[in-house]
Amino acid sequence: MSRISESTVAKIFDAARIEDVVGDFVQLKRSGSNLKGLSPFTNEKTPSFFVSPAKQIFKCFSSGKGGSAVSFLMELEAMTYPEALRWLAKRYQIEIEEQELDPGQQEAAHLRERLYLIQDLAAKYYTDQLWHTEKGRAVGLSYFTERGFDSETIRLFQLGFSPEERAPFTEHALEKGHSLSLVEKAGLVRVNERGNTDLFRGRVIFPIHGLTGRILGFGGRILRKDVKAPKYVNSPETEIYHKSRVLYGLYQSKKAIIQAQKCLMVEGYTDVLSMHQAGIQNVVATSGTALTPEQISLVQRLTENITFLFDGDPAGIRASLRGIDMVLKQGMNVRVALLPDGDDPDSFAKKKGREGLNEFLKNHEQDFIRFRCDLLKEEAQDDPIVKSRLVQDLVGSIALIPQAITRDMYIRLAARETDTREELLQQELASALQRHSREEERARKRESARQQREGKTQTEPLEATETSAQDTAEDGQYFIEREILRLMLNHGHKEIEVEVEPEEGEAAAEDAPKMTEKVSLVQHMLEELYNEDHPLTFHHPVYARVLTGIREAWEAGKEIKTIEDLLHREEGVEEVVADLLFERHKMSNWQRKEVYVTNFDSMLGQAAEDCILRLWKRDLHDQEELNAAELSGEDSLQALKRQKYLNQQRKEIAKKLYQVV
Numbered sequence: 001m002s003r004i005s006e007s008t009v010a011k012i013f014d015a016a017r018i019e020d021v022v023g024d025f026v027q028l029k030r031s032g033s034n035l036k037g038l039s040p041f042t043n044e045k046t047p048s049f050f051v052s053p054a055k056q057i058f059k060c061f062s063s064g065k066g067g068s069a070v071s072f073l074m075e076l077e078a079m080t081y082p083e084a085l086r087w088l089a090k091r092y093q094i095e096i097e098e099q100e101l102d103p104g105q106q107e108a109a110h111l112r113e114r115l116y117l118i119q120d121l122a123a124k125y126y127t128d129q130l131w132h133t134e135k136g137r138a139v140g141l142s143y144f145t146e147r148g149f150d151s152e153t154i155r156l157f158q159l160g161f162s163p164e165e166r167a168p169f170t171e172h173a174l175e176k177g178h179s180l181s182l183v184e185k186a187g188l189v190r191v192n193e194r195g196n197t198d199l200f201r202g203r204v205i206f207p208i209h210g211l212t213g214r215i216l217g218f219g220g221r222i223l224r225k226d227v228k229a230p231k232y233v234n235s236p237e238t239e240i241y242h243k244s245r246v247l248y249g250l251y252q253s254k255k256a257i258i259q260a261q262k263c264l265m266v267e268g269y270t271d272v273l274s275m276h277q278a279g280i281q282n283v284v285a286t287s288g289t290a291l292t293p294e295q296i297s298l299v300q301r302l303t304e305n306i307t308f309l310f311d312g313d314p315a316g317i318r319a320s321l322r323g324i325d326m327v328l329k330q331g332m333n334v335r336v337a338l339l340p341d342g343d344d345p346d347s348f349a350k351k352k353g354r355e356g357l358n359e360f361l362k363n364h365e366q367d368f369i370r371f372r373c374d375l376l377k378e379e380a381q382d383d384p385i386v387k388s389r390l391v392q393d394l395v396g397s398i399a400l401i402p403q404a405i406t407r408d409m410y411i412r413l414a415a416r417e418t419d420t421r422e423e424l425l426q427q428e429l430a431s432a433l434q435r436h437s438r439e440e441e442r443a444r445k446r447e448s449a450r451q452q453r454e455g456k457t458q459t460e461p462l463e464a465t466e467t468s469a470q471d472t473a474e475d476g477q478y479f480i481e482r483e484i485l486r487l488m489l490n491h492g493h494k495e496i497e498v499e500v501e502p503e504e505g506e507a508a509a510e511d512a513p514k515m516t517e518k519v520s521l522v523q524h525m526l527e528e529l530y531n532e533d534h535p536l537t538f539h540h541p542v543y544a545r546v547l548t549g550i551r552e553a554w555e556a557g558k559e560i561k562t563i564e565d566l567l568h569r570e571e572g573v574e575e576v577v578a579d580l581l582f583e584r585h586k587m588s589n590w591q592r593k594e595v596y597v598t599n600f601d602s603m604l605g606q607a608a609e610d611c612i613l614r615l616w617k618r619d620l621h622d623q624e625e626l627n628a629a630e631l632s633g634e635d636s637l638q639a640l641k642r643q644k645y646l647n648q649q650r651k652e653i654a655k656k657l658y659q660v661v
Contacts, residue, residue: 004085005097012085013068015092019053021069025076040076041065042261050582059582063261063304066578075301076258083212111185115240118178118186119215125169126160126205126218136161140204143223147270148350153277156252160205162220167196187217187236199233206269208234208241208287209251211298217241219248219269219287234287244292247284247299248272254302256281262305265291271309271345279354283345291323296330307335307365311344317375321397324368329400336371337364369410372397373417391418395425399432480618481543484525484611486580487604488550492522496605521608522554528612536615545573546580 019035022028028035028051039049041063048061059066065075073084089096129136140161144154162169170189174180180196183189190197203220210216217235235241249272250257257263264283266272275283286295299306306327310317317338327334337360339348349357366374372394380387391414398410411429415422495518529536529547538544 003098004082008094008097009085011094012088015094016069016088018056018058018069019051022051022058022072039063041258043259052582055581057578057581059578065575066582067574071574080212112239114182115186115238116214118173118182121173121176122169122188123158123160123207123215125172126162127158129163130159130161135163139223143204149273149277153273157273158207162198162200162203162205164202166201167198169198170196185238187238208246208248210246211251211254213251216246243289245294247295248287249284250298252276253281253284257302261303262307263299263303265306265308266345274346274349278349278357280349280357291326293326296327300330300332305333307337309345310336310338325397325400328397331402334368335365336368337361369413370417373414376418391420392428395428396432399429399436478540478543480611480614481538481540484615485543485546487608487611488522488525489577489580491604492520494521494604495519496521496524496608498524498605521604522550525608525612526551526554534616536619542573542576546576549573
């Protein structure tokens, strides 16, 4: 087994022109040095999608997405990174060189490929049984048609049928040359002392696809009513199937989700089938399992908007609230639609059809806060104790939302809807935020301890909080970091004049002119950031990754002009770089931070110096807080000396800032 070589990846990035790749999907028109068109991710009427041929990046201002040609394909077609590379290699007729994997990697990859092959074999077997056998048509196909599913829907979702006999598929797989061990590892057979039994015997089959269409596993519904067996069974966890990372119907629905910029979340297989057949195709199902963060991330790659469809069962609704909380925590926009009593998405779609469903959603979708408030009023009635507990739960959910402005808006709405003083809810929100912060810190420590026990090195997660880089761009503690990156990415190749310190032993006269030399802005800023006397740190982990990429590119002798210099890094970096490369210098942003620049290009050196000093000032503040905690300790004398040194540095910064501004 092998993987795409690094040299091939480099050839692909060199050959791929983003204007050509995007032009295959979006009609682009010239707009100055850029190209623009309608966003392929949202239904917009005014173009807000831009492509920069010079920088080889795209930026969609309506959805916030941005990046390279590879990330464009990954976003639009929900491709994996290797799939996007192979697509581009085929388009530009680049021969893919493979790198051999080590024996352990080869064995793992070989097993995964064999599992994919046997799942494909099983899917074909089940569909053949459904369409081409007398029992399959009489039992399986008649079940689907009685449920109202037409042949187009049945074929689109590759529905099938498994005979009642003990192990016909296992025998079929063995005849095709597969081992019993592989069939068992694929979760398709139970092996015990009494013999082999097909897992899905006597059931209609629902294949579960991955994002690229490969079959990962199956769900099966029993048809006989006189047996003691679960109504539904799903494939067990395997090397390729992890139920927490899969959503039923996502492969068939991903394009509709991107186009509609909304995902409808239902519970079961037939809910998805019926809504899809009715013409509502932006729908997926959790298949009866609790929603997981991994599943939410799958949806978030396609849209920020998710609507839960509930069938009115109180127990089911309460169980789903945890899933809503997780969606809120990931910063998505959550809405809820409660179906009429006696209906579920399956039956409601069959009765109402596309127009009826759309009209219902239009009139009955609620944002999560109003939905929760309605539940609160219904459950609490006139009991103040119950109401108090439910209001606390509600505020706890609001506290999970990463955007401060959204939290504030929801708190105001909750105060009105629950007839509670806003000040009290704000106090409860502050407490809830602290609780969540402590819980996350404990979770990080537990994970660190677990990894240490297992002999692993813990890597800092890309997101230090649930807040994205874009959301925190204007936060005081991150603003200056973003400005430093913006300067280096957009102006790093330009030369500025910097003062040169006299060499050791040479004393310059007081009235002598200061010595200067010209260096690139990126060199100067990196030297200041990584100064041995007072190295500076970035707090936001995504910005820190970008800074590391800039330093590595500069040290390798590359000019920081295009996004290719910062590719092959963790998810999130590429989008931030695209944002920074597309953003022009905003005078208003600087003025709000008390940074006044008259002519940006002519004052580039001063702007760079100002940013460095302000970051240094922030780091000093952090050091002073740490030092204050040591003043009452055993080594308080050392802490006092340290505080004196920090005070001197603060005065030096204040003096320099005055000179710059």
